Amino acid sequence: MKNPIRIGILGCGNVGSALVYLVAQEPDEFTVEKIAVNRIEASREPHIDISKLTADSSSVVVDQNVEIVVELIGGITVAKDLIELALKNKKPVVTANKELMAKHGTELLRIAKDNGVDLLFEASVCGAIPIVRLLKESLVGEEITRIVGILNGTTNYILTKMTEDRLDFEQALQMAQKLGYAEKDPTADIKGYDAGAKAAILTSSAFITFVDPDSVFIEGIADITLQDIDFAIKNGMVIKLVAVIEKLRNEISSELQISIRVHPMMIKISHPLASVRNSYNAVFIEGEAIGEMMLYGKGAGGLPTASAVLGDILDAKHNMSLNTFNRFAEPRLIPIYDQNKLTSEFYIAVDVADEPGVLAKVAQIFGSNRISISSMEQNGFGQNARLVFFTHSAMEADMKETVNQLSELESVKKVGSVIRVMV
Amino acid sequence: MKNPIRIGILGCGNVGSALVYLVAQEPDEFTVEKIAVNRIEASREPHIDISKLTADSSSVVVDQNVEIVVELIGGITVAKDLIELALKNKKPVVTANKELMAKHGTELLRIAKDNGVDLLFEASVCGAIPIVRLLKESLVGEEITRIVGILNGTTNYILTKMTEDRLDFEQALQMAQKLGYAEKDPTADIKGYDAGAKAAILTSSAFITFVDPDSVFIEGIADITLQDIDFAIKNGMVIKLVAVIEKLRNEISSELQISIRVHPMMIKISHPLASVRNSYNAVFIEGEAIGEMMLYGKGAGGLPTASAVLGDILDAKHNMSLNTFNRFAEPRLIPIYDQNKLTSEFYIAVDVADEPGVLAKVAQIFGSNRISISSMEQNGFGQNARLVFFTHSAMEADMKETVNQLSELESVKKVGSVIRVMV
Numbered sequence: 001m002k003n004p005i006r007i008g009i010l011g012c013g014n015v016g017s018a019l020v021y022l023v024a025q026e027p028d029e030f031t032v033e034k035i036a037v038n039r040i041e042a043s044r045e046p047h048i049d050i051s052k053l054t055a056d057s058s059s060v061v062v063d064q065n066v067e068i069v070v071e072l073i074g075g076i077t078v079a080k081d082l083i084e085l086a087l088k089n090k091k092p093v094v095t096a097n098k099e100l101m102a103k104h105g106t107e108l109l110r111i112a113k114d115n116g117v118d119l120l121f122e123a124s125v126c127g128a129i130p131i132v133r134l135l136k137e138s139l140v141g142e143e144i145t146r147i148v149g150i151l152n153g154t155t156n157y158i159l160t161k162m163t164e165d166r167l168d169f170e171q172a173l174q175m176a177q178k179l180g181y182a183e184k185d186p187t188a189d190i191k192g193y194d195a196g197a198k199a200a201i202l203t204s205s206a207f208i209t210f211v212d213p214d215s216v217f218i219e220g221i222a223d224i225t226l227q228d229i230d231f232a233i234k235n236g237m238v239i240k241l242v243a244v245i246e247k248l249r250n251e252i253s254s255e256l257q258i259s260i261r262v263h264p265m266m267i268k269i270s271h272p273l274a275s276v277r278n279s280y281n282a283v284f285i286e287g288e289a290i291g292e293m294m295l296y297g298k299g300a301g302g303l304p305t306a307s308a309v310l311g312d313i314l315d316a317k318h319n320m321s322l323n324t325f326n327r328f329a330e331p332r333l334i335p336i337y338d339q340n341k342l343t344s345e346f347y348i349a350v351d352v353a354d355e356p357g358v359l360a361k362v363a364q365i366f367g368s369n370r371i372s373i374s375s376m377e378q379n380g381f382g383q384n385a386r387l388v389f390f391t392h393s394a395m396e397a398d399m400k401e402t403v404n405q406l407s408e409l410e411s412v413k414k415v416g417s418v419i420r421v422m423v
Numbered sequence: 424m425k426n427p428i429r430i431g432i433l434g435c436g437n438v439g440s441a442l443v444y445l446v447a448q449e450p451d452e453f454t455v456e457k458i459a460v461n462r463i464e465a466s467r468e469p470h471i472d473i474s475k476l477t478a479d480s481s482s483v484v485v486d487q488n489v490e491i492v493v494e495l496i497g498g499i500t501v502a503k504d505l506i507e508l509a510l511k512n513k514k515p516v517v518t519a520n521k522e523l524m525a526k527h528g529t530e531l532l533r534i535a536k537d538n539g540v541d542l543l544f545e546a547s548v549c550g551a552i553p554i555v556r557l558l559k560e561s562l563v564g565e566e567i568t569r570i571v572g573i574l575n576g577t578t579n580y581i582l583t584k585m586t587e588d589r590l591d592f593e594q595a596l597q598m599a600q601k602l603g604y605a606e607k608d609p610t611a612d613i614k615g616y617d618a619g620a621k622a623a624i625l626t627s628s629a630f631i632t633f634v635d636p637d638s639v640f641i642e643g644i645a646d647i648t649l650q651d652i653d654f655a656i657k658n659g660m661v662i663k664l665v666a667v668i669e670k671l672r673n674e675i676s677s678e679l680q681i682s683i684r685v686h687p688m689m690i691k692i693s694h695p696l697a698s699v700r701n702s703y704n705a706v707f708i709e710g711e712a713i714g715e716m717m718l719y720g721k722g723a724g725g726l727p728t729a730s731a732v733l734g735d736i737l738d739a740k741h742n743m744s745l746n747t748f749n750r751f752a753e754p755r756l757i758p759i760y761d762q763n764k765l766t767s768e769f770y771i772a773v774d775v776a777d778e779p780g781v782l783a784k785v786a787q788i789f790g791s792n793r794i795s796i797s798s799m800e801q802n803g804f805g806q807n808a809r810l811v812f813f814t815h816s817a818m819e820a821d822m823k824e825t826v827n828q829l830s831e832l833e834s835v836k837k838v839g840s841v842i843r844v845m846v
Contacts, residue, residue: 018712122561128712128714128716133560133561134553134557137556137737138556138731140734141449141737272695275694275695277693288726289441289733291720291721291724292721293718293720293721294720295716295718295719296695296716296718296719297717303712303713303714307565307712307713310712311560311563314560314563314564324745
């Protein structure tokens, strides 16, 4: 007869409820001792045993019968206090909390280490995709050079609908909201903050460093137009919101630095990331020995996320049985690479008054900022003329200055999207 | 000061040489004690320390200074004896040997267990893709329903060249041989045997069972024509050689069974597997909680495979430090599902003499075998007429009988490719 592991759960929303469902399939392995909820009287799915609910979340953490604490509350304040309390009570913690791990992961991992217990967080990045485990175990000896991830399912869904069904951004967003992929206030997703927090966690795991999520360079997708999408398709590409994490050397000091950025990118349709559709996530990894590798899967949702939590619970249980815990190497401080010094190929759309000489003026600005144009196309005529450019590799600072100067040209009505192109 | 782990390597070909290169990057972590080779005098890359070479492979295995044995000889006989000897000497073994693990994996894992040491084999399936670890760790609580894998890089390269560069099969094979992707005798790859062995290992890992690789249903790609490829493209699909592993219930006894098959398949271009190009591998997994997941990466090559070996070495080392080893659950016997009873949609090409009434005769044979046609198209006229059909879901046995009867029709010159379509 096995001794089932006794779990205490903080939070019983979508993921918590799915977790209770999953562990109930294996009664020999697990038993749920207590579930902390905000409102005991709220209606629950029938598989939730309401006798286990409590409104006193710290009682779950300190309960002598609870062996592993699962934190599914989200947010930074309460969750952090409860996780600290659990760790200091020598209880392993499994969390799906991306904001918290992005902001305070290093600190909490140190507390876990000091108390000799696990703090596992696979579910905090990309739901069912086991990227944290992959980085910590399979790729531990690997020299990773670049990671490109589609880390946000909402924006990927919106961009897929724009590309495949020719909805405009607002229509696609409304559809995502109707289907529950986007929240009422979609800011965190469409502005790229959600992807930025996940990128910070990935960076910490992949490069054993600490990155403040506020230091991630972020651009969202709200300004992408159907014209941009069409132009990408015409050139054999799709537009994706990606997080790019890259090891680079400072060009003067040759110091190792790291670039972390979230922004839309045009990607060739033959690239594996281009086939990541709808609300799926994927992480594309480049390394010296492995070459290229990609993980693809559901980034959110109750069952997929609960499945990742369950994997961590099993890991924590295994470690407990061996009287050990996952030791993370001490993070190094790796400086952030100056975004202005990055180079990239760019797509840029400029709405102009279609007058003689306008192209010359525009081209002159590109040239004077050391940006060379690889192709140009004019769409529309007269008052609706739009010039669309692809550039050769150019420096971010130069592109910024080009956009500024273009905006000041009298014959330029508007500088539209500026989108980086993956090479 | 760390105590580097002392490795003994059996075999110093492509992967062995790359492994020596990788471990030399971390001299605090690893040291290579001895390397067994066939011919000491053969020329080696400069990073191989020839003073460590020996022609006596069992001396490596029994050497008191060797803590972990890495088997990279390949083949079944010698490798099996050496691995057994190592395990019985209580030494963990890491192997990249797919034939051996497919054929004798269960037996060897039992010997490892009896001796309380690890036998790890990540590198034996899909090179750098950490699919074994994923199945054993992240997905251990998951109810996997189906796995579809592109497990052979050579055939995927050939099919990619046929699709993208319109080479015929022979031309694409020659190109693969010139580039070193295909061997001089390409039988094991193009007939599907290599993919079949990997499918057997995957099945054992995913479903905790033992599958004799000889019981895997196998069809290769040698008969696929450019016409088939063109027809796939025209219908928004590509042709891939896939391994399908599926849990099914016997329709009478409702007993749990498993279907394992390797064959070409038409896959919609929007499916993530369709974007796996050239010599890359991928494993697409469907499960009840995770939904869909895919791993993509290099399936072969010195460095990618050595990288997987290194991951296993680190794992074995970690376990040794905890006085433990990976315990695999005792395999169950799961019967193989009768291939004849499987259902699928089919593509089938039939070369006919273009005479009045021929379509009626052909259609009559489909109908009398309970196969309903979803679309039909005639290409060419007169003596070069070809009828191409897509069927609705049909049973394998019925399709086999249909092909037999069609072949006997006087107006049918040849039944060409019969390719399953993924739904």
